[in-house]
Structure formats: structure tokens, C-alpha cells
Amino acid sequence: MTMIEAIRDALDVALAQDPEVTVFGQDVGFFGGVFRCTAGLQKKHGETRCFDTPISELGIVGAAIGMASYGLKPVVEIQFADYMYPAYDQIVSEAARLRFRSAGEFTCPMVIRMPTGGGIFGAQTHSQSPEALFTHVAGLKTVVPSNPHDAKGLLLAAIADPDPVIFLEPKRIYNGPFDGHHNRPVTAWRSHPLGEVPEGPYTLPLGQAVIRREGAALTVLAYGTMVHVALAAVQEGGIDAEVIDLRTLLPLDLETITTSVRKTRRCVVLHEATLTSGFGAELAALVQAECFWHLEAPVERVTGWDTPYPHTNEWDYFPGPARVAAACHRVLEVK
Amino acid sequence: MATRKSPEKSNISKDELLHYYREMLLIRRFEEKAGQLYGMGLIGGFCHLYIGQEAVVVGLEAAAKEGDKRITSYRDHGHMLACGMDPKGVMAELTGREGGYSRGKGGSMHMFSKEKHFYGGHGIVGAQVPLGAGLAFADKYMGNDNVTFTYFGDGAANQGQVYETYNMAELWNLPVIFVIENNQYAMGTSVKRSTKSPSLWERGAAYGIKGEAVDGMDVLAVKAAGEKAVAFCRAGEGPYILEMNTYRYRGHSMSDPAKYRTREEVQKMRDEKDAIEHVRDLLLQGGHATDDDLKAIDKDIKAIVNESAEFAKESPEPALSELWTDIYA
Numbered sequence: 001m002t003m004i005e006a007i008r009d010a011l012d013v014a015l016a017q018d019p020e021v022t023v024f025g026q027d028v029g030f031f032g033g034v035f036r037c038t039a040g041l042q043k044k045h046g047e048t049r050c051f052d053t054p055i056s057e058l059g060i061v062g063a064a065i066g067m068a069s070y071g072l073k074p075v076v077e078i079q080f081a082d083y084m085y086p087a088y089d090q091i092v093s094e095a096a097r098l099r100f101r102s103a104g105e106f107t108c109p110m111v112i113r114m115p116t117g118g119g120i121f122g123a124q125t126h127s128q129s130p131e132a133l134f135t136h137v138a139g140l141k142t143v144v145p146s147n148p149h150d151a152k153g154l155l156l157a158a159i160a161d162p163d164p165v166i167f168l169e170p171k172r173i174y175n176g177p178f179d180g181h182h183n184r185p186v187t188a189w190r191s192h193p194l195g196e197v198p199e200g201p202y203t204l205p206l207g208q209a210v211i212r213r214e215g216a217a218l219t220v221l222a223y224g225t226m227v228h229v230a231l232a233a234v235q236e237g238g239i240d241a242e243v244i245d246l247r248t249l250l251p252l253d254l255e256t257i258t259t260s261v262r263k264t265r266r267c268v269v270l271h272e273a274t275l276t277s278g279f280g281a282e283l284a285a286l287v288q289a290e291c292f293w294h295l296e297a298p299v300e301r302v303t304g305w306d307t308p309y310p311h312t313n314e315w316d317y318f319p320g321p322a323r324v325a326a327a328c329h330r331v332l333e334v335k
Numbered sequence: 336m337a338t339r340k341s342p343e344k345s346n347i348s349k350d351e352l353l354h355y356y357r358e359m360l361l362i363r364r365f366e367e368k369a370g371q372l373y374g375m376g377l378i379g380g381f382c383h384l385y386i387g388q389e390a391v392v393v394g395l396e397a398a399a400k401e402g403d404k405r406i407t408s409y410r411d412h413g414h415m416l417a418c419g420m421d422p423k424g425v426m427a428e429l430t431g432r433e434g435g436y437s438r439g440k441g442g443s444m445h446m447f448s449k450e451k452h453f454y455g456g457h458g459i460v461g462a463q464v465p466l467g468a469g470l471a472f473a474d475k476y477m478g479n480d481n482v483t484f485t486y487f488g489d490g491a492a493n494q495g496q497v498y499e500t501y502n503m504a505e506l507w508n509l510p511v512i513f514v515i516e517n518n519q520y521a522m523g524t525s526v527k528r529s530t531k532s533p534s535l536w537e538r539g540a541a542y543g544i545k546g547e548a549v550d551g552m553d554v555l556a557v558k559a560a561g562e563k564a565v566a567f568c569r570a571g572e573g574p575y576i577l578e579m580n581t582y583r584y585r586g587h588s589m590s591d592p593a594k595y596r597t598r599e600e601v602q603k604m605r606d607e608k609d610a611i612e613h614v615r616d617l618l619l620q621g622g623h624a625t626d627d628d629l630k631a632i633d634k635d636i637k638a639i640v641n642e643s644a645e646f647a648k649e650s651p652e653p654a655l656s657e658l659w660t661d662i663y664a
Contacts, residue, residue, distance in 0.1 A: 026521070026522070026524065027522050027524050030528060030595065031522070031523030031594070052528050054490075055490040055491060055494060055529070056494055059493075059495065082458075083459060120380060121379035121442075122380050123381065123441065123442040123443075124441070124458065125457075126380070126381060305658065306664075307658050310439075310658055311431050311437075311442030311445070312431030312432070312439035312653055313652075313653065313655060313657070313658050317658065
């Protein structure tokens with residue numbers, strides 16, 4: 001199934017198995033979501049479980065925090081991650097802090113789903129990747145799935161988690177594993193092994209990365225859409241790279257990362273978001289701190305540029321396979 | 336159609352009616368062309384057409400004077416054409432070309448013109464509303480009598496920042512006209528599924544702001560209401576709210592599945608309330624113009640729109656280095 005269907009399936013399972021789960025947001029109920037992730041859920045589970053809200057991100061998230069602190073498990077959709085900013089105060093000052101400041105008296109078991117990333121010609125207000133704004137905040141878990149199989153398992157784990165989870169859905173791979181070759185047709189998820197999604201409930205633990213491709217010459221760290229870009233880049237470049245799909249940024253599976261880098265001794269970090277203060281900076285710092293004596297080359301980052309996401313020239317801004325392969329070659333050439 | 340009552344209908348001159356006809360038709364034909372270019376793959380990403388709502392901006396521009404400002408959301412093509420921006424520059428921004436108002440960097444939702452006092456084109460629902468109050472503050476601070484038309488939709492009317500802005504605008508007596516373009520649907524969610532407020536303009540009362548609902552499909556009613564609001568603001572009486580009841584014929588954007596309303600509902604609006612047909616009827620039945628006169632106008636408009644489309648196709652893509660201009664941090 002597609003990632004959209006996998007997410008819908010996870011929400012369907014969660015609504016069916018736990019009466020405390022509610023699903024809501026802009027256009028989520030009657031309309032079924034701008035990307036159709038909630039299509040049919042209101043009809044099946046009723047208007048008290050899956051419903052529309054006004055266009056009020058701050059209000060949506062704030063109300064969800066209230067519900068969550070009382071024991072419900074709200075799963076809210078912010079239509080685009082770019083629309084999150086009005087809710088940022090609630091996310092940072094309330095959701096992320098509730099457990100700590102109540103000394104464990106209250107928790108905030110909620111999930112905020114947001115389509116993230118570019119590649120859809122959405123210009124500056126529909127293409128951003130704001131994950132670092134969440135990972136920088138103590139008290140938030142941040143998840144970025146790269147395929148339908150993981151999306152369902154991680155979303156169900158996020159819903160079951162007792163604390164607030166930011167669930168970023170790379171919108172460019174909703175319908176297929178886009179590898180950055182924008183001029184080629186994208187294969188559909190149904191012809192990809194990770195498009196096979198088990199029926200019924202299952203969870204994937206938050207904080208567990210997965211090696212998507214084994215290799216010996218260098219380690220590529222990626223998440224979301226960039227996992228597919230990385231796989232295409234190293235395949236086409238004939239690079240013997242180990243590609244790690246982080247799956248969750250916080251909690252971070254440092255062990256899988258360091259084991260790999262100590263083996264390969266070289267590392268390239270990828271993300272779509274801008275370079276400066278991006279999550280890649282954290283990864284590069286951790287790799288150098290943990291693997292310093294093993295490294296044979298500086299860690300490179302391949303990211304979006306430090307500009308607003310442009311309307312035109314999107315494919316120059318987007319860190320596609322050519323840029324990824326070039327960085328891998330540079331890192332491999334360091335003697 | 337001709338039976339619809341318009342205020343001061345008898346006082347409307349031929350020239351004025353012809354002006355409205357031309358301006359509204361320009362927006363409609365421009366938007367139809369944009370839709371075609373989108374279908375051809377020349378425009379990508381997001382594109383929110385204004386078709387159906389033309390009377391709102393055309394009527395309000397008729398109430399404005401030089402120096403007045405306007406700021407709006409992402410459904411902005413009509414506002415730009417109505418305030419006199421060059422159709423070529425707008426269309427070329429849609430196609431992401433060097434000749435576009437933002438040199439291809441902004442796209443459909445993000446364009447500006449200092450010359451025409453057009454302060455954007457904003458892609459985030461409601462985010463332009465506080466900016467509109469700030470523009471009005473600046474005019475008041477500088478001691479002129481300009482007003483700012485701050486447009487937003489029925490969806491944005493549920494954003495908290497609108498009410499923070501109302502409070503400050505009234506507190507500081509700012510010359511800002513809040514224009515709520517109530518086209519009945521916030522993407523796929525109808526007004527009645529997003530609020531129980533019987534009307535949106537009345538919410539201003541909580542902050543002491545006066546306002547009214549207007550038939551936004553009637554350019555003459557819009558202009559009359561606009562003149563009243565402008566006079567109020569210019570006299571230093573503070574902000575004013577105009578809720579324009581209007582309707583968009585097309586989807587929210589180009590990827591709208593249109594499952595939230597019936598074809599019949601849309602057709603009924605087109606048949607009974609169309610703003611352009613309304614003025615056309617007034618022109619013909621008032622003996623102000625003949626079919627041939629209007630055909631000549633149609634032809635002119637078509638030429639302007641075609642010219643803009645040609646320009647938008649032929650203007651080169653911006654150089655890659657353009658991405659690194661206007662960058663400072």
C-alpha cells in the first residue's frame with residue numbers, strides 16, 4: 001500500500017483498538033485530509049472520534065494537549081509542517097514540558113502528524129523540513145518514516161507512547177519511493193518490498209535505526225525521502241556505502257550509527273532541511289565525538305541550501321543523487 | 336439576473352460599468368489561462384484561482400485612492416491585477432521565470448509590488464492579517480490618510496492572530512479595512528462545519544470594531560460598501576470590517592477533489608449570481624453597450640492575457656545564482 005494508506009491504516013487500527021484515541025485537524029473529518037490520510041475514518045469511527053477543526057493550529061494543538069493531560073490520546077494533523085509555527089509555543093512551552101514541570105504527575109500522550117519536506121514545487125510555505133526545531137527542544141520525540149511499512153509501525157508506536165511525538169511524514173514519498181530523479185517516473189509503493197504492510201496492529205520501537213544497505217567504504221546517515229536519494233546515489237555511483245535510515249531522530253539510535261562509522265571510518269550526513277543548525281550538525285558532532293579516532297575523513301553534510309525554499313530551481317536546491325554521490329566521492333578521496 | 340437590485344444603480348455611469356466589466360473579465364480570463372498553463376505543466380505546485388470572486392477586488396479597488404495599500408493571502412492573482420500590476424509579471428511568476436514579480440523565487444503565492452502598494456501574496460493562512468495592521472499603523476504614524484485593505488478568507492477568520500490584530504487595530508484606531516472574503520469553503524471545509532458564529536464580521540463587535548456583510552458577487556454593492564469603509568477609516572474612526580459573501584467556482588487549488596460540494600451548487604451560483612454576467616446585463620439592458628462593444632472588450636482582454644502567457648512561457652528561467660541573491664544570513 002502507499003504511505004498514505006499505511007498511515008490511514010494505522011489510524012484506523014488505533015481508533016478501533018483504543019477508545020481514548022481521537023483524530024482531528026483541518027479538513028481531517030468530512031474531507032478526509034488534504035493528502036487523504038484520514039479518508040473514510042470519520043464515516044467508520046464517527047464524528048466524536050475523527051473530526052474537523054477550524055484553521056487554528058495553536059488551538060488544535062493546545063486543545064490536544066489538554067485532552068492528553070486528561071488521559072486521551074489525541075492524534076492531530078497539521079496540514080503542512082509549514083503551518084505549524086502558530087502552534088510552536090504550545091508544542092514547546094506546554095506539550096514538551098508537561099511531564100517535567102509536573103514532576104511526572106501529568107504526561108502528554110499525543111501525536112502531531114505533519115507532512116514535511118519538498119519536491120512538490122510548493123515553494124517556501126509548503127516545502128520546509130523543520131525537524132531541527134523539534135529535536136532542539138527537550139521533551140519531544142521526533143519520528144520521520146521513509147516507507148509505508150515503517151510509517152504504520154512507527155505511528156502506532158507513537159500513539160502508544162506516553163509522551164508527545166512529532167511525526168513528520170515526507171510528503172514526496174507518500175505515493176512512491178522518490179529517489180531524487182525528478183525527471184523519471186516514480187515507482188509505486190506497491191512494487192516496493194516496504195510497500196507491503198502487515199494487517200492489524202504492530203509497532204516499531206522509537207529509537208531504532210535500520211541499515212538499508214550494507215557497505216564497507218563509508219556510512220551515509222539519512223531519514224525520510226533522503227533514504228531513497230541515498231540508495232539511488234550510491235547505487236548509481238558504484239559506491240560501497242552503508243546506508244542507515246534513522247527512522248527516529250529523537251530518541252536517536254546512536255549505537256547503530258557508531259558501529260557503522262567505526263567500521264567504515266567515513267561518514268556523510270543527509271537532509272533536505274537547510275544546512276546551518278540542521279539536524280545534520282548534531283549527527284556530525286556526535287559522530288566526531290564518538291568515532292573521532294576511527295575517522296579518516298571529515299564528516300560531510302549534504303543538505304538543502306541556506307536559502308528559503310525556492311519556487312523555481314527546486315531541483316537545484318534539493319540535495320539530489322548527484323550532490324550526494326559527489327559528497328561520497330569527496331569523502332572517499334581523503335587519504 | 337437583471338432583476339438583482341444594486342444600490343445607486345441608476346447613478347452608475349456607462350464608463351464605470353465598462354471599467355468593472357473589463358477589470359473583472361481580465362481577472363477571469365487570466366485565471367482561466369493560468370489554469371490551462373497549469374494543465375500543460377508550465378505552472379507547477381500551488382495555484383489558487385480567483386474565478387468567481389472578481390467583484391470583491393474590483394469593487395474595492397474602485398473605492399481606493401493612490402497610496403492605499405493592499406495585502407492578501409495566497410489566492411492573490413486577482414488582487415494584483417485589480418491594483419494595476421502587470422499581467423505579464425504575474426503570469427511569469429506563476430511559471431517561475433525571471434520576468435516574474437519575484438524573479439521566480441516566490442511563485443503563485445508570494446509576489447509584491449511597492450509601486451502598486453501591494454504587500455503580498457502570503458502563503459500561510461491568516462499570517463498577513465497582523466501585517467496589514469502594521470501597514471495601517473505606519474500610515475497613521477506618518478500622518479497621511481491612506482488606508483490598508485487587509486484581505487483574508489473565512490478559513491483564516493478562525494486564526495487566533497486575526498483577533499490579536501483586531502484588538503490592537505481598534506485600540507490604536509488604525510486605518511485598516513479587514514476584508515473577509517467569505518467564499519464559503521476553507522479548502523474542503525464549509526463555514527458551517529468550522530464555526531457556529533452566525534456571521535464572521537460580527538465577531539469584530541467584541542473588540543469594538545464596526546462592520547457589515549456585503550453581497551460580494553455584486554461589484555456595485557462592493558464598491559458602495561468599500562467607499563463607506565474607506566471614508567470611515569480616512570476620518571480616523573479606526574478599523575472597519577467588510578465580510579464579502581462570495582464564491583469560488585474552481586477548487587481550492589489545482590489538486591482539489593471537489594467532493595465537498597455538489598456540481599449543482601456551483602452551477603447555481605454561476606447561473607444566478609455571476610458578477611460579470613451581472614454587469615454585462617446592466618450594460619446591455621441599460622443601453623450602455625451593444626453585444627459588439629462587449630465582444631471588442633473580450634477581444635482586447637484575450638490579447639492581454641495571451642500576451643502575458645507568451646511572456647511567461649518565453650521569459651527565461653532564472654539563473655541558478657538568483658537563488659543566492661537576497662540572502663543575508
